[in-house]
Every structure is written in C-alpha cells, then in structure tokens.
Amino acid sequence: MAATLAQLKPGQSARVTDVRGDPVLQQRILEMGILPGTDIRLVRVAPLGDPMEFAVLGYNISLRKSEAECVCVETA
Amino acid sequence: MTSARHNRADRHAVVLVGNPNVGKSSLFSALTGARQKIANFPGVTVEAKLGTTRFENTELSVIDLPGTYSLAARSPDERVAIDALLGRLEEVPAPDGVVLVLDASSLDRNLYLGTQVLEFGLPAVVALTMVDVALSRGIRVDTARLSQALGVPVVEVNVPQGRGVEELKSTIHRVLHHPGKALELPFPAEFRQAVDGLYGVLCDLSVDLGFKPTRPEAMRLLVDLGGPLHDEVRQAGGQAFDTKLAEFRARAADGRGLALVEANARYGQIAAWMREARQVSAPEGRTLTDRVDAVLTHKVWGSLVFVVVMGLVFQSIYAWAEPLMNAIEGAFGWLGGTVAGWLPEDAAMLRSLVEDGVIGGVGGVLVFLPQILFLFLFIAILEDLGYMSRAAFLMDRIMARFGLSGRSFIPLLSSFACAIPGVMGTRVIEDRNTRLTTVFLAPFMSCSARLPVYTLMIGAFVPKQTVLGFLGLQGLVLFAMYWVGVLAAIPTALVLKKGILRSRVTPFLMEMPSYKLPRPRNIARVLYERGGSFVKRAGTIILAVSIIVWAALWFPRSDDITRAHEQRREAARAGHAATLAAAAEAWRQGMTGPELEADPAVAAALADMRELEATDKAARDRDETEFGHDETALAEAQRAGRAAYESSLLELRRRHRGALSPAMQMLAAEQELEEGLAAIDNDEAAAHAENSWLGRAGHVIEPAVRPLGWDWRIGMAAIASFPAREVIVGTLGTIFSLGDVDEQDEGLRGALRNARDRDGSPLFTLATGLSVMVFFALCCQCAATLAVMRRETNSWKWPAASFFYMTTLAYLGALMTYQVAHALGG
Known part of the structure; x- marks a missing residue:
C-alpha cells in the first residue's frame, strides 16, 4: 500500500503521487495545488490528532485525516 | 448611482475577485470608502457588496464578492462569482472589467483562480497584495514579467500604507477602454x-x-x-x-480525472510563469507565523489560550453586554413613559401602542446590539489576526463528530448567550451545508433569555435541597436545562447532515493564513456593517412582530371590563372619602374637647414646639442670633429642641390616645386606597388580558396543554412568549393580577404555587415547572432569531423549518417530562 499524507511525521516532507477518493473532494484538493509532483510537508497535527496542517506551494493548509488519506505520496 | 450629469459611457463597473484572506475587502473599502450597499440573492447565503468610486470623470461601481479558491460551483453560493462575472445577478451591474486580487506570498494558488477568471476575457487588472509579507519570506515578484505572462497590467497595492490605490484606479480606467483578451492555457x-x-x-x-x-x-x-x-x-x-x-x-x-487534467494544465502553466517572474532568495526558514503557531496550536499552551479566548468571548456577550442592554432597556422604558405622557389622557389605546408597541418594539431591537457588536468585535479581531482558523483547527475533531466543522464552535458558543449574534456569526463557516446546519442548531443552545424562565420555575417548584451532601438541587436542575438543548441538538445535527443537507462530501480543507495585526478600520467596518444589517433587515421584522403582539394583547378591548373596574375604583374612592370625613370629624372634636384644654401637657408641648420653631428660624437667619457663626452650638440646640418636642408629643399621645387615633386612621386610609387602586389596576389588566385574543387563544389551547400540566394561563403566557421568550414572566405577572413583576418576585412564585385546580388540589407542581422549563429550553421562541435566520439564509424556508421543528420538539419534550415527572409523584 502506498503511503499517504496521513502517515507523515511532523516536519517530514514528501512528493504527491496521486489524489484519490470522492471526485468532489479530489477536485478540491487539486484546486488547492496538491497534485502529483508537488512537494508537501506535514507541519503539525492538531492536539486531538485531527486535522493535520501541511505546507504546500508557500502556504499552509489543514486537512482532516480522512482527507489526507486520499493523497498518496512518496517520501525521499 | 445614477446621475444626470453623466451619460452611460462615463459609468463603469468592475468586480473584485480573489482568494479569501488576500486583503480584498480592505482594498474594496480603500477604493469605495464608507458608502456601500449590500446585495442579497435568493437561495444564496453569501452577499455581494457594492460601492462607488470616481476617477477623473468616470464613475466606477465596484462589486466585491466573497473570496473563493476556484470558479467550480457545486452550490448556489459558489456560483455567485461566475454569475457576477457574467453580469447575471440582479441588483448588481454587469461588470466591464475585473480586478484580480492576488497575494504575492502564495501566488501559485492565487493564480489558479486567476487563470480561470482571465479566461472570461473581460478587461482585467491584477492588484498584487501582501508584497511586504512575500519579501519578508525572501519572495520577490517581478511585476513586469508577471504582467507580460498574464497579458494584463499588474499594480502593487498596499492598503494599510495607502500605496497603489490611486495607480490601481487609473490602471482600471485605462484598461476599461480596451477590449480584453481571453487567456488561453495549453490544455490537452x-x-x-x-x-x-x-x-x-x-x-x-x-x-x-x-x-x-x-x-x-x-x-x-x-x-x-x-x-x-x-x-x-x-x-x-x-x-x-x-x-x-x-x-x-x-x-x-483520456482515462484520467478531468479535474486532474484541469489542475495539471493550470498549475503547469503557473509554475512556468513563476520560474520567470519570481525569485525566491532565501530558503524558507521558520516564519513568525510558524513560531507563533508552535505555541497557539500546542497541546497544552494552545488549548489553554483557546479556553481563555473563548471564555473572554463568552463573557463579553454574557456579562459585559448586560449593563449596556439594561441601559438601552431603561432608556426606552423611560422614553416610552415620557412620550405616552405627552399624549392625551383619554387616548389609552394610542398611549399603549406608542409605549408598548412602537417604542418598546424599537427598544426590543436595539437591545440586541451590544451582544452582536461584542461578538463581532471578537470575531473581527480573531479573523483579522488569523486566529479563527487556529481555533477551528483545534476544535474540528470534536465538531466533526456531529457533522459540523471547527468553525461552528464560536457561533454555537455565542448562542449560549444569545442565538442572534450566534446565527450572524455563522458567516465565518465557508461550507454552505455546515453553515446552514450551524444556523439551525444555534437556537438550541440555552440563551440568556431562557434564564428568567428557569429562575422563576426553579424558585417556585424546586425545593432548596442538597444532594450528595454538597450539590444544590436547584443548581442541578438549572445545569440540566442547559444540557437539554445540547442533547436535542446532537441528533438534530446528525439527521440534518446525513439527510436534508447531505452533500457527497463536505471537504474541510482550510487555509491557515499567516498571522497579521488586526486593523482598527477593518474592525470598525465589520461592526458597522453587521450592526447596521441587523437593525435594518432583522429590526423591521422584530418591530412588526412586537406591534402584532401588542395588538393581540390589546384587542378586543372590552369596555365592560374597563367600566366595571372604573366602578370599583369609584367605589374605593368613595369609601375612602367617607372614612376620611368621619375621621376628620372625630379628630376635630377630640382636639377641641375640654379634656385637652385642661391638660398642662398640651401647653408644654406647644411651648416646646415654639422653642423648636425659634431655633429653626435662628438656623435660617443665623447672623441675628445669639449663636452667631457657632455651627456646633446651633446644631446642638436644634437637636435638643427636637428631642424635647418629640418627648412632649409622646407624652401627649400617651394621655390622649383616643383623641389622636382618628389622625392615625386617616394615614392608614390613604395607604389603603393606594393599595386598593393598584389591586384594581392589576385585576383590570388581568381581565383585559384574559379577554384579549391571546387570552382567548390560551383558553382554546388549554386541552392541548393540559397533558403538559399547564392551564390556560401558562398556555397563554407561552403563546405570548413566541416572539420573545422572556415575556412569559411579565405575562404571568399580569394574568395572576400581580402587575409588573420579575422572575425573583416571591408574589409570582407564591401565586404559581397557590393556584388551585377545580377540586382544590394544587394546579402546578414540580412536574409543571419542569415541563415549562423543558418547553422553553427546546422552543425557538424568539422572533429576532428567526428574523436573523431569514436574513442569513436569504430564505423563509430555514426559519420556518426551525420554528416548526423546535415547537414540535418542545411540545413532545414537555409532554414527556410532565408525564414522567407526574408518574414519579412530582
């Protein structure tokens, strides 16, 4: 099974390989610049374990864990 | 703005488009100043702002839309942007051009929307904001190259420093006179x-x-x-x-998702442009925002700050607003009384309409302003600061369980003070379905207007006991009442999100904007907009409802009741006059009797009285007396004189009790008349209330509310409370012939406890008290909330649904409470 954004450790960077899941969610994620080939870093996880904050394309975005699981990544 | 001096060619309209948090609203204000109009659209919960500005001889209408990340529209709210660009919105002029507001610090994502907008081919200008933020992160944007790549002029704008706004205006003016060219991206x-x-x-x-x-x-x-x-x-x-x-x-x-094809083409082109037009000189280190976030989203410190901030928000609405609200109520009460006093004595209806209906109604609208302004003061500061997203980040996990999002937290918290600012506060929620769900849930939170009802019922029916040795039973019941609403809200939220408001998914996907210092002008503008919008749009509905309720309590005015009570008053006055006359006669005779004349004590008392008079006179014109300026001696003499006179009077009274008692009777009769007339007034008010449409409605619904343990009086008070639940206390006071009372009034509590059924058993018991409280906890008895719901959702559908759902729930809840409590012997 490929790694997803939800499995990153805080501070860890990765490159997006695929975006899956519900088409509407997929489109939203893609629109925000999280698409195959983009570098993304997990900044921190909320105190209750969800959602997670990522840095991508020079800004920060928070995704719920369930959303982060839709984004497949490869780590260097 | 139509003006005869300008022909059509001199008037243009431009629309501002951009992502959220890029300074678009500030730019709008900088362009148009304070004068703006708000346009609403049917079925759409977002609004557009319209303003005007001038450049040379051109009048420019500026349209500001809610920030968006994309033109993809899955809901009517998201479609507003496209419709505005195409000039398909009513009340909004068709734009002749676009101002694309782009944040220099995150250009890639901003340009995604940018490329979509430029494909429409309207004449366009880019306003590049946040250049200083970008520079601080080592990002330098070459505006000339960016302009070349996009094919439209790029103007750097810094609104806080007032730079670039004039240049932007002149650039808009210039591009509007050339046809735009649609951007073409290399799609497959x-x-x-x-x-x-x-x-x-x-x-x-x-x-x-x-x-x-x-x-x-x-x-x-x-x-x-x-x-x-x-x-x-x-x-x-x-x-x-x-x-x-x-x-x-x-x-x-081609076997791939179309959204991916679109995103690939756009972001591919954007990356190519950025390689030319952007230089990143420093590697991205820890920014200030990152360091602040390390604290504010920290497990311990972040939660602590969050609790403190939320406590502050709640405190401001719950407690700080109260003195202001009391002042507004007091001022309108005084104003109503004063204005009514100017009206002719015999125009009772007009006086009542002016005092209770109109002035009371306007006061009833304005009284909510302090809470609204306090909440929006905090929301504006927290939003400007960027903390709103962090608060949502912290709370999302909990709220997501109920189908809500982290952004629902503040509106719902505020609703514990008052649902009106709470409902208005839902505009911080970006997702339409989550916003509508939160709007629907807000009135379930036990607001401060329910407190008087709880206080009255608990005071009347819940015994002052302690349970488990230290918990007061009264306090426990009050605490339970706050949970009733929350417990009813949870399944409601789940049903709403899984049923009526189901969307395939509700992406959370929230940008975490960098921290910025709040700007006072921004905050002032938000307060002005929100306060004004409440007064104008919701206020008219609230005022109308208040006049309707006044009428339902006034009509049909029975002259018989008025006449009967007038007769009682006449009788009381006549009785009083007779008592007075008799006592005066007895007094006169007693004083002139031979017994008194012969008594040396009378002469002594008279001498003492004259002595005191002399001393008092000396005190008045002090130069001409033996005391001169000796204040102490004078005061001493006065005190001695008063004591002497008092003791001789006492002596006199001891000896001639019979002769003086008529004087006492006269005094007592005065007080008796005063109390008697007040009681008649209260009886009359109660009789009129029972005879009014509302009172009759109370009788009509009595069979329906009997199973709740109520009689027609509570039924009527509950109906009268639909526009504003706190009205129940005053209505019960009137109907129980107690006049003006508050929830602490022992008379009203006693009247409730002592009310007897036809068989002489107590009419109301603990079970009744609990059933009334549960009803009030669950019912949406607040015209102002419904009016604000209508305003925020732009449709009567939501307030109507909320009203019927909550009323049904309240009835069933109260029914269950009464039946269970009654069976248990309450």
Missing part, C-alpha cells in the same frame, strides 16, 4: 475539443436556457460534477444532454 487537445464541442451544444440550447452561455461555462460543465449550472442545463436539454455530456467527458478524460 482532446480536452480543448471537448470544451469547444460542449460550448456548441450549450449555444444551441441558449433559447431554452434563457441566457447566452460562454466558453468558460462549458469548461465548468465539462469538469465539475453536479452543481446548479448542470441542473439548469439538464432542465433545458433533458436526457439527451446528459448523454452528450458523458460522451464529451469520456473523450476529454
């Missing part, structure tokens, strides 16, 4: 052909559609699944259209 050939093909199909349908379709719309239709545009086109084109659309999609997709 199959994708392009599919868009063109679909565009052709749409054009053939344009008569049925009722509007002239555009190529960008064809692209949206191709890529976006569902949404309002698709619904409309399907209505015009039927099943045949869907078949064609599926064909085009299959041809364009």
Whole structure:
C-alpha cells in the first residue's frame, strides 16, 4: 500500500503521487495545488490528532485525516 | 448611482475577485470608502457588496464578492462569482472589467483562480497584495514579467500604507477602454475539443436556457460534477444532454480525472510563469507565523489560550453586554413613559401602542446590539489576526463528530448567550451545508433569555435541597436545562447532515493564513456593517412582530371590563372619602374637647414646639442670633429642641390616645386606597388580558396543554412568549393580577404555587415547572432569531423549518417530562 499524507511525521516532507477518493473532494484538493509532483510537508497535527496542517506551494493548509488519506505520496 | 450629469459611457463597473484572506475587502473599502450597499440573492447565503468610486470623470461601481479558491460551483453560493462575472445577478451591474486580487506570498494558488477568471476575457487588472509579507519570506515578484505572462497590467497595492490605490484606479480606467483578451492555457487537445464541442451544444440550447452561455461555462460543465449550472442545463436539454455530456467527458478524460487534467494544465502553466517572474532568495526558514503557531496550536499552551479566548468571548456577550442592554432597556422604558405622557389622557389605546408597541418594539431591537457588536468585535479581531482558523483547527475533531466543522464552535458558543449574534456569526463557516446546519442548531443552545424562565420555575417548584451532601438541587436542575438543548441538538445535527443537507462530501480543507495585526478600520467596518444589517433587515421584522403582539394583547378591548373596574375604583374612592370625613370629624372634636384644654401637657408641648420653631428660624437667619457663626452650638440646640418636642408629643399621645387615633386612621386610609387602586389596576389588566385574543387563544389551547400540566394561563403566557421568550414572566405577572413583576418576585412564585385546580388540589407542581422549563429550553421562541435566520439564509424556508421543528420538539419534550415527572409523584 502506498503511503499517504496521513502517515507523515511532523516536519517530514514528501512528493504527491496521486489524489484519490470522492471526485468532489479530489477536485478540491487539486484546486488547492496538491497534485502529483508537488512537494508537501506535514507541519503539525492538531492536539486531538485531527486535522493535520501541511505546507504546500508557500502556504499552509489543514486537512482532516480522512482527507489526507486520499493523497498518496512518496517520501525521499 | 445614477446621475444626470453623466451619460452611460462615463459609468463603469468592475468586480473584485480573489482568494479569501488576500486583503480584498480592505482594498474594496480603500477604493469605495464608507458608502456601500449590500446585495442579497435568493437561495444564496453569501452577499455581494457594492460601492462607488470616481476617477477623473468616470464613475466606477465596484462589486466585491466573497473570496473563493476556484470558479467550480457545486452550490448556489459558489456560483455567485461566475454569475457576477457574467453580469447575471440582479441588483448588481454587469461588470466591464475585473480586478484580480492576488497575494504575492502564495501566488501559485492565487493564480489558479486567476487563470480561470482571465479566461472570461473581460478587461482585467491584477492588484498584487501582501508584497511586504512575500519579501519578508525572501519572495520577490517581478511585476513586469508577471504582467507580460498574464497579458494584463499588474499594480502593487498596499492598503494599510495607502500605496497603489490611486495607480490601481487609473490602471482600471485605462484598461476599461480596451477590449480584453481571453487567456488561453495549453490544455490537452482532446480536452480543448471537448470544451469547444460542449460550448456548441450549450449555444444551441441558449433559447431554452434563457441566457447566452460562454466558453468558460462549458469548461465548468465539462469538469465539475453536479452543481446548479448542470441542473439548469439538464432542465433545458433533458436526457439527451446528459448523454452528450458523458460522451464529451469520456473523450476529454483520456482515462484520467478531468479535474486532474484541469489542475495539471493550470498549475503547469503557473509554475512556468513563476520560474520567470519570481525569485525566491532565501530558503524558507521558520516564519513568525510558524513560531507563533508552535505555541497557539500546542497541546497544552494552545488549548489553554483557546479556553481563555473563548471564555473572554463568552463573557463579553454574557456579562459585559448586560449593563449596556439594561441601559438601552431603561432608556426606552423611560422614553416610552415620557412620550405616552405627552399624549392625551383619554387616548389609552394610542398611549399603549406608542409605549408598548412602537417604542418598546424599537427598544426590543436595539437591545440586541451590544451582544452582536461584542461578538463581532471578537470575531473581527480573531479573523483579522488569523486566529479563527487556529481555533477551528483545534476544535474540528470534536465538531466533526456531529457533522459540523471547527468553525461552528464560536457561533454555537455565542448562542449560549444569545442565538442572534450566534446565527450572524455563522458567516465565518465557508461550507454552505455546515453553515446552514450551524444556523439551525444555534437556537438550541440555552440563551440568556431562557434564564428568567428557569429562575422563576426553579424558585417556585424546586425545593432548596442538597444532594450528595454538597450539590444544590436547584443548581442541578438549572445545569440540566442547559444540557437539554445540547442533547436535542446532537441528533438534530446528525439527521440534518446525513439527510436534508447531505452533500457527497463536505471537504474541510482550510487555509491557515499567516498571522497579521488586526486593523482598527477593518474592525470598525465589520461592526458597522453587521450592526447596521441587523437593525435594518432583522429590526423591521422584530418591530412588526412586537406591534402584532401588542395588538393581540390589546384587542378586543372590552369596555365592560374597563367600566366595571372604573366602578370599583369609584367605589374605593368613595369609601375612602367617607372614612376620611368621619375621621376628620372625630379628630376635630377630640382636639377641641375640654379634656385637652385642661391638660398642662398640651401647653408644654406647644411651648416646646415654639422653642423648636425659634431655633429653626435662628438656623435660617443665623447672623441675628445669639449663636452667631457657632455651627456646633446651633446644631446642638436644634437637636435638643427636637428631642424635647418629640418627648412632649409622646407624652401627649400617651394621655390622649383616643383623641389622636382618628389622625392615625386617616394615614392608614390613604395607604389603603393606594393599595386598593393598584389591586384594581392589576385585576383590570388581568381581565383585559384574559379577554384579549391571546387570552382567548390560551383558553382554546388549554386541552392541548393540559397533558403538559399547564392551564390556560401558562398556555397563554407561552403563546405570548413566541416572539420573545422572556415575556412569559411579565405575562404571568399580569394574568395572576400581580402587575409588573420579575422572575425573583416571591408574589409570582407564591401565586404559581397557590393556584388551585377545580377540586382544590394544587394546579402546578414540580412536574409543571419542569415541563415549562423543558418547553422553553427546546422552543425557538424568539422572533429576532428567526428574523436573523431569514436574513442569513436569504430564505423563509430555514426559519420556518426551525420554528416548526423546535415547537414540535418542545411540545413532545414537555409532554414527556410532565408525564414522567407526574408518574414519579412530582
């Protein structure tokens, strides 16, 4: 099974390989610049374990864990 | 703004488009100043702002839209941007050009929307904001190259420092006189052909559609699944259209998701532009925002700050607003009384209408302003600061369980003080369905207006006991009442999100903007807008309702009741006069009797009285007396004189009790009359209330509220409380002939406890008290909340649904409470 954004450790960077899941969610994620080939870093996880904050394309975005699981990544 | 001096050519309109948090609203204010109009659209919960500005001889209308990340529209709210660009919104002029507001610090994502907008081909200008933020992160944008790449002028704008606004105006003025050119991105050939093909199909349908379709719309239709545009086109084109659309999609997709094709093409082009037009000199280190976030989203410190901030917000609405609200109520009470006093004595109806209906109604609107302004003061500061997103980040996990989002937290918290600011506060929630759910849940939170009802019922029916040795039973019941609303809200939220408001998914996806210092002008503008919008839009409805309730309590005015009580008053006055006359006669005779004349004590008392008079006179004109300026001696003499006079009077009274008692009777009679007249007034008010439409309604619904343990009086008070629940206390006071009372009034508590049924058993018991409280906890008895719901959702559908749902729930809840409590012997 490929790694997803939800499995990153805080501070860890990765490159997006695929975006899956519900088409509407997929489109939203893609629109925000999280698409195959983009570098993304997990900044921190909320105190209750969800959602997670990522840095991508020079800004920060928070995704719920369930959303982060839709984004497949490869780590260097 | 129509002006005779300008012909059409001198008036233009531009629309501001951009992502959220890029300074678009500040730019709008900087361009247009304070004068702005707010446009609402049916079925849409977002609004557009309209303002005007001048450049040389041109009058420029500026349209500000809610920030968005994309033109893809899955809900009517998201469609507003496209409709505004195409000039298809009522109340909003068709734009002649676009101002694309882009944040220099995150240009890639900003340009995603940018490329979509530029494809419309309207004359456009880019306003580049946050250049200083970008520079601080080592990002330098070459505006000349960016302009070349996009094919439109780029103007750097710094609103806080007032730089670039004039240049932006002149640039807008310049581009408006040239036709725009649609941006063309290198989409794959199959994708392009599919868009063109679909565009052709749409054009053939344009008569049925009722509007002239555009190529960008064809692209949206191709890529976006569902949404309002698709619904409309399907209505015009039927099943045949869907078949064609599926064909085009299959041809364009090439086995991959169309959204991915679109995103790849746009972000690919953007990356190419950025390689030319942007230099990143320093590697991205830890920014200030990052360091602040390390604390504010920390497990311990972040939670602590969050609790403190939320406590502050709640405290401000719950406690700080109260003195202001009391002052407003006091001022309007005084004003009502004063104005009514100017009206002729015999125009009782007019006086009551002015005092209770109109002035009371206006006061009833304005009384909510302190809470609204306090909440929006905090929301504006926290939003400006960027903390709102962090608060949502911290709370999302909990709120998500109930189908809400982290952003629902503040509106719901505020609703514990008052649902009105709470409902208005839901605009911080970006997702439409989550926002509507939160609006619907807000009135379930036990607001401060329910407290008087709880206080009254608990005081009257819940015994002052302690349970488990230290918990007061009264306090426990009060605590339970706050939970009733929350417990009813949870299943409601789940049903709403899984049923009526189900969308396939509600992406959370929230940008975490960098921290910025709040700007006072921004905050002042938000307060002005929100306060004004409440007074104008909700205020009129609230005022109307207050007049209707006044009328329902006044009409039909029975002259018989007035006359009967007038007769009672006459009788009381006549009795009083007779008592007075008799006592005066007895007094006169007693004083002149021989017994008194012979008594030396009378002479002594008279001497003492004269002595005191002399001393008092000396005190008045002090120069001419033996005391001169000796204040102490004078005061001493006065005190001695008063004591001597008092003791001789006492002596006199001891000896001639019989002679003086008529004087005492006269005093007592005065007080008796005063109390008697007040009681008659209260009886009359109660009789009128029972005879009013509302009172009759109370009788009519009595069979329905009997199972709740109520009689017609509580039924009537509950109906009267539908516009504003706190009214129940005053209504019960009136109907129980107690006049003006508050919830602490022992008389009212006693009256409730002592009310007897026909068989002499107590009419109301603990079970009744609990049932009334549960009813009030669950019922949406607040015209102001419903009016604000209407205002925020732009439809009567939501307030109507809320009203019926909550009333039903309240009835069932109260029924269950009474029956269970009654069976248990309450």
